[in-house]
Amino acid sequence: MAQLPRSRKGATGPRRGFSIIELAVVLILVSLVAGFSVPRLNYEKFRAEAAMRTMRSILQGAQRNAIMRQTNVVVAFNTTSNNVEIIEDADNDCTFDTGERISRRPLEDGAKFAIPGTPYGGTSISSPIHGANLCTMNGLRAIQFLRDGATSTDLDIYITSSRSTPDNFRLIRVSQASGRTEAHRFTGSAWVRTN
Secondary structure (H helix, E strand, O other): OOOOOOOOOOOOOOOOOOOHHHHHHHHHHHHHHHHHHHHHOOHHHHHHHHHHHHHHHHHHHHHHHHHHHOOEEEEEEEOOOOEEEEEEEOOOOOOOOOOOOEEEEEOOOOEEEOOOOOOHHHOOOOOOEEOOOOEEEOOEEEEEEOOOOOEOOOEEEEEEEOOOOHHHOEEEEEOOOOOOEEEEEEOOOOEEEOO
């Protein structure tokens, strides 16, 4: 009867796992791929999207506040310091009086109000805050949210990132009848609704 060859002492079968050299090669390859792809990410688009979502939530909050408190709420847009003032207008006169509550919210980091090269609908505009019947609060263009949730005017708000490339522009449209907001982004050639 033939004997099976004896195995070496301590050998228990095929080796399992990876060597340190194999792991190092894989890590180097992964870091090279990441190194080439990360610079291609456009963080400015993310900033523009975040600013658009923040602005929509501010406007929707002002609308809810007007309905809940049964008083007008004014949202004023400071295009030089890129922030928004929200005023609970107790006497409904679109002016800030003593005793009325005011709060300020900045846009997201790196975002700003700006006029796009191609405004929505192709009409020319003179301000990134565009509406037919805007009121003025503390020298700023403003919109009123009325007690029923409607607004004082239709409104277009243009926001972009610090780079201001055409595809980083975002638009928030506010409907006068319902106070509803719509979000749009510019693709470089046309405005596309995003919600």
